[in-house]
Amino acid sequence: MRILRYLLHRLAFVLPQLLGIVLVSFLLVKSIPGDPAVLMLGPTATPDAISSLRGQMGLDQPLYKQFILYVDHLLHGDLGTSWQTTRPVLDDLLQRFPATLELVTFSLVVAIVVGLWLGIASALRPNGWIGRLTDIYGLSAGALPDFWFALVLIFVFYTLAHWAPAPLGRLDIAVLAPEPVTGFMTIDTLLAGDMEAFRSAVSHLILPVLTLGLINAGPIMKMTQSSMEKMLASDASRYEVLCGIPQRLVTRHALRNALPSIVTIVSVLYGYLIGGAVLVEIVFSWGGAGQYAVQGVLNSDIYPVLGFVLFSAIFSLIVYIVVDLVYVLVDPRISY
Amino acid sequence: MSIAVGAERPVAAPNVAEDLLRVEGLRVVFPTSAGGSRTVLRGIDLSVRPGEIMGLVGESGAGKTTLARSILGAPPVPGRVAGGRVVFRGRDILALPEKQLRRLRGHRLAIVVPNPRGELNPTVRIGDQIATMASVHLGLDRKAAKARALAMLRAVQIPDPERRMNAYPHELSGGMAQRAVIAIALICDPAFVISDDATSGLDVTVQAQILDLLRKLAAEHGSAMLFITRDVGITAHFCDRVAVLYNGEIMEVADRNALFLAPAHPYTLLLLAAFSHNPGLRQGWSVPASTPPSPAACIYSGRCPLAQPLCRDEKPPLAELGPGHAVRCHFPVRR
Numbered sequence: 001m002r003i004l005r006y007l008l009h010r011l012a013f014v015l016p017q018l019l020g021i022v023l024v025s026f027l028l029v030k031s032i033p034g035d036p037a038v039l040m041l042g043p044t045a046t047p048d049a050i051s052s053l054r055g056q057m058g059l060d061q062p063l064y065k066q067f068i069l070y071v072d073h074l075l076h077g078d079l080g081t082s083w084q085t086t087r088p089v090l091d092d093l094l095q096r097f098p099a100t101l102e103l104v105t106f107s108l109v110v111a112i113v114v115g116l117w118l119g120i121a122s123a124l125r126p127n128g129w130i131g132r133l134t135d136i137y138g139l140s141a142g143a144l145p146d147f148w149f150a151l152v153l154i155f156v157f158y159t160l161a162h163w164a165p166a167p168l169g170r171l172d173i174a175v176l177a178p179e180p181v182t183g184f185m186t187i188d189t190l191l192a193g194d195m196e197a198f199r200s201a202v203s204h205l206i207l208p209v210l211t212l213g214l215i216n217a218g219p220i221m222k223m224t225q226s227s228m229e230k231m232l233a234s235d236a237s238r239y240e241v242l243c244g245i246p247q248r249l250v251t252r253h254a255l256r257n258a259l260p261s262i263v264t265i266v267s268v269l270y271g272y273l274i275g276g277a278v279l280v281e282i283v284f285s286w287g288g289a290g291q292y293a294v295q296g297v298l299n300s301d302i303y304p305v306l307g308f309v310l311f312s313a314i315f316s317l318i319v320y321i322v323v324d325l326v327y328v329l330v331d332p333r334i335s336y
Numbered sequence: 337m338s339i340a341v342g343a344e345r346p347v348a349a350p351n352v353a354e355d356l357l358r359v360e361g362l363r364v365v366f367p368t369s370a371g372g373s374r375t376v377l378r379g380i381d382l383s384v385r386p387g388e389i390m391g392l393v394g395e396s397g398a399g400k401t402t403l404a405r406s407i408l409g410a411p412p413v414p415g416r417v418a419g420g421r422v423v424f425r426g427r428d429i430l431a432l433p434e435k436q437l438r439r440l441r442g443h444r445l446a447i448v449v450p451n452p453r454g455e456l457n458p459t460v461r462i463g464d465q466i467a468t469m470a471s472v473h474l475g476l477d478r479k480a481a482k483a484r485a486l487a488m489l490r491a492v493q494i495p496d497p498e499r500r501m502n503a504y505p506h507e508l509s510g511g512m513a514q515r516a517v518i519a520i521a522l523i524c525d526p527a528f529v530i531s532d533d534a535t536s537g538l539d540v541t542v543q544a545q546i547l548d549l550l551r552k553l554a555a556e557h558g559s560a561m562l563f564i565t566r567d568v569g570i571t572a573h574f575c576d577r578v579a580v581l582y583n584g585e586i587m588e589v590a591d592r593n594a595l596f597l598a599p600a601h602p603y604t605l606l607l608l609a610a611f612s613h614n615p616g617l618r619q620g621w622s623v624p625a626s627t628p629p630s631p632a633a634c635i636y637s638g639r640c641p642l643a644q645p646l647c648r649d650e651k652p653p654l655a656e657l658g659p660g661h662a663v664r665c666h667f668p669v670r671r
Binding site: 235236238239242244245246249257331 | 405408410412413438439440441442443446447449451454455456457458459460468469472473504506520
């Protein structure tokens with residue numbers, strides 16, 4: 001019940017937090033030079049046409065009025081319209097955000113599996129060959145740019161070996177996309193019972209997921225290794241060894257005690273990758289939310305940018321609330 | 337004549353075969369950051385008979401904890417056993433494969449640790465930590481292990497044991513946590529228990545209760561005990577025999593009465609004098625540390641008020657003074 005009260009308490013702060021985030025990003029986006037009216041009408045537009053379009057878009061209003069107007073629209077579920085796609089931003093994001101989320105979620109699963117395994121193995125034997133391997137791996141994962149790694153994977157597995165499909169989106173062109181339910185292509189194809197589309201979706205996921213997964217396993221591995229080393233050297237672990245507890249059990253207990261810091265780094269990565277996966281999205285023509293936002297920034301299309309910020313802010317807040325609940329479950333000493 | 341460190345004969349117990357556990361010439365070294373190594377235990381000889389409570393007294397840094405953990409084959413990191421044997425029921429357990437040694441630890445040889453709230457696993461319920469010992473070492477299933485753990489909590493007289501089963505270490509008082517650690521040590525009916533300064537962090541009243549409990553339970557379970565403490569006063573009414581550890585060497589071993597009524601080593605006298613109310617006695621026996629003695633010298637010669645030239649040239653052996661009474665001194669104090 002204490003957890004429930006804590007949850008309500010946290011949720012009560014979500015709205016003001018979001019308002020603050022929207023305000024800051026609104027000011028930042030507005031401070032980017034560039035006039036959408038000029039861009040929309042093209043180089044041959046007359047000054048009259050431009051100023052009338054500016055009036056239409058409310059760009060001649062003072063900044064605070066523009067902001068109030070935007071928030072008012074937000075409260076009615078209107079995130080504005082993208083002049084590039086000429087569609088409501090909400091519709092665009094509802095289609096693109098799950099694409100990014102699917103990519104990032106599967107990548108994170110790969111990163112967690114690889115990072116945890118290597119981190120634990122190297123913490124158990126810091127001077128063994130796995131310890132040396134993880135040192136090299138941690139260094140390379142931190143140093144290699146993800147888009148470069150993606151291009152190498154495409155070159156090897158698509159161009160040379162023909163094992164992977166062309167890096168063009170989430171499905172083969174010949175495959176009909178299923179009716180979107182969750183927006184996760186793998187889940188939607190399964191719900192539609194379309195196995196061919198499912199296979200296509202999975203095969204398109206493999207290379208980008210490997211790219212992001214293997215690169216982002218680096219920080220998870222480092223965090224696992226250092227906190228596991230600390231836990232295995234702790235008094236509690238030493239005491240278990242003195243009591244003749246088998247090493248497997250000692251390791252399991254140490255992992256449980258190391259979990260909070262690992263969960264923290266995973267949650268940070270999760271929030272970061274929503275926007276941070278954009279280069280990989282571009283390489284694979286993924287059509288995700290990050291790509292959408294970057295296009296918006298480059299073309300003074302502010303509503304997609306603000307919508308993206310809002311979506312990822314909500315997502316990050318949810319992730320952080322979940323993480324705080326995980327802390328409570330893992331460590332009985334924490335209470336809210 | 338010179339005697340190599342650690343090569344002395346084990347303290348002559350009248351009948352070696354009677355010993356439950358015998359430490360022979362145990363040496364433990366720690367690597368130093370400079371690349372060398374520091375010897376923390378310099379050839380410890382010690383024997384404990386079945387059912388006996390053997391006291392081990394020494395000041396901080398004498399190597400008490402290192403000895404306790406080395407006997408279990410797990411010296412504090414990064415130390416390692418550089419020589420000697422630990423013979424338990426006729427077998428050198430340090431020579432056993434890690435897996436067999438692991439099965440002895442906590443099962444036949446158990447340890448009671450100080451500062452239990454730091455040593456217990458903070459995220460596992462007390463009942464589960466105790467029950468784990470029973471399931472790991474005795475092969476009990478979950479239910480039987482839990483029942484045994486509860487019985488053990490009752491035996492260590494924790495108030496409201498059913499509730500404490502589900503408590504986490506941070507929810508216990510220091511005294512209760514100490515009782516929980518004793519329960520962990522005794523749940524498998526070990527033949528040998530090491531109590532490593534187990535009462536050091538407790539109030540005096542709680543300390544007395546814990547000591548009574550330890551002695552009572554050790555007697556009930558038929559366990560022999562190595563009782564390690566900084567407090568020479570406790571050993572006077574708690575132990576059958578007492579050994580005095582100084583800087584990694586045993587300085588004197590004797591039956592309790594012999595040690596307290598006829599202490600022979602100047603260091604033992606210092607320890608006893610420190611408890612004296614007579615300021616003259618206290619000052620007479622305490623000499624500030626001077627230059628560290630050379631490796632060939634008696635390790636205590638730098639602080640010894642009775643030191644002679646011989647003490648700085650030659651290390652005394654742990655020599656028998658009387659039946660069951662051995663002392664490492666060229667000039668033992670006689671009365």
